[in-house]
Amino acid sequence: MIGNxxxxxxxxxxxxxxxxxxxxxxxxxxxxxxxxxxDSGKAVHYLMMFELTRDNTVFPGVDPDVSATPGxxxxxxxxxxxxxxxxxxxxxxxxxxxxxxxxxxxPWTNSEAPQGKxxxxxxxxxxxxxxxxxxxxxxxxxVAIDLSPYVKATAAPPGVELTACNIFFRDVGGRYVDxxxxxxx
Amino acid sequence: xxxxxxxxxxTVIAPVLQQIGLFSPAAQQLLLGTAIQESGLTARQxxxxxxxxxLYQMEPNTANDIWNNFLKYRQPLAKKIxxxxxxxxASKVQDLQNNDRYATAMARAHYARAPMPLPQFxxxxxxxxxxKQYYNTPLxxxxxxxxxxxWNKTMGVGAVQAAKQ
Numbered sequence: 001m002i003g004n005x006x007x008x009x010x011x012x013x014x015x016x017x018x019x020x021x022x023x024x025x026x027x028x029x030x031x032x033x034x035x036x037x038x039d040s041g042k043a044v045h046y047l048m049m050f051e052l053t054r055d056n057t058v059f060p061g062v063d064p065d066v067s068a069t070p071g072x073x074x075x076x077x078x079x080x081x082x083x084x085x086x087x088x089x090x091x092x093x094x095x096x097x098x099x100x101x102x103x104x105x106x107p108w109t110n111s112e113a114p115q116g117k118x119x120x121x122x123x124x125x126x127x128x129x130x131x132x133x134x135x136x137x138x139x140x141x142x143v144a145i146d147l148s149p150y151v152k153a154t155a156a157p158p159g160v161e162l163t164a165c166n167i168f169f170r171d172v173g174g175r176y177v178d179x180x181x182x183x184x185x
Numbered sequence: 186x187x188x189x190x191x192x193x194x195x196t197v198i199a200p201v202l203q204q205i206g207l208f209s210p211a212a213q214q215l216l217l218g219t220a221i222q223e224s225g226l227t228a229r230q231x232x233x234x235x236x237x238x239x240l241y242q243m244e245p246n247t248a249n250d251i252w253n254n255f256l257k258y259r260q261p262l263a264k265k266i267x268x269x270x271x272x273x274x275a276s277k278v279q280d281l282q283n284n285d286r287y288a289t290a291m292a293r294a295h296y297a298r299a300p301m302p303l304p305q306f307x308x309x310x311x312x313x314x315x316x317k318q319y320y321n322t323p324l325x326x327x328x329x330x331x332x333x334x335x336w337n338k339t340m341g342v343g344a345v346q347a348a349k350q
Binding site: 077083105107109110164166171174 | 246314317318323324325326328329330
């Protein structure tokens with residue numbers, strides 16, 4: 001037979017377990033992001049800021065302890081292109097088509113375009129900062145992300161859902177724009 | 186196993202471009218270079234589970250946009266491209282993946298939307314830049330340097346020089 005004391009003790013233990021589970025749940029869920037809708041006239045863009053950290057970012061082809069996505073590599077390529085990957089579990093926008101990681105790519109800039117070389121230099125500077133993050137010389141790098149074009153609107157918060165595993169650094173006319181406010185060239 | 190590029194260019198690309206009325210040597214070369222770069226003339230489903238399909242790795246959304254915002258207003262061309270479907274009721278998505286003649290026509294239609302004229306025949310760097318700007322687009326993972334490397338690897342570095350003589 002179990003006495004009242006035992007019941008009380010069991011209830012306290014269950015309560016503690018539930019509290020831990022609740023707190024862990026809160027900790028695991030990424031906070032809701034501010035997603036700004038921007039219409040360029042040619043396309044609609046869904047923009048958000050996101051803080052890349054060593055815990056939520058994978059440097060494909062460089063990080064030794066993760067399987068590389070085929071073709072993905074954290075290297076600086078022509079036109080200022082490069083890519084990193086974000087752990088799906090740490091990203092606040094749902095991506096049901098993806099398994100574990102999202103590819104965050106810096107779009108290409110034509111070096112022959114007006115101000116092209118300057119824009120590429122800006123992208124290379126961001127690459128250098130991310131390389132410092134990779135080497136743990138920086139703790140976090142906030143970046144502006146464009147969820148378009150692989151995104152669709154949803155009724156549930158945060159109001160959008162990814163339809164593929166690709167997202168992009170915000171690029172306006174070949175230039176990386178480090179904010180989600182309206183930007184005119 | 187990869188298709189033979191010369192045979193593909195002469196038995197698929199050229200006849201399709203002639204059939205839809207958009208043939209030129211430069212167009213034939215650009216499409217061959219596109220297929221070589223995009224798929225190595227082998228992959229029909231995008232690696233890593235992406236949405237791109239067929240030898241030209243065109244995404245269904247891109248194809249839909251070509252139909253809805255370009256071919257819709259060019260009915261003679263649209264009818265010619267529709268005639269390349271494997272059957273009148275064929276799925277355009279499945280044909281994009283498995284019907285190389287239809288996929289070739291769609292890739293040509295994609296380039297036909299570009300505001301700039303096609304590059305000169307045999308100017309591979311210009312072809313590479315044109316492919317990057319209008320086909321792969323700045324959002325795509327490829328680069329002009331990769332296009333040129335893929336071309337040289339498949340066709341041989343001396344192929345263009347020989348053709349120019």
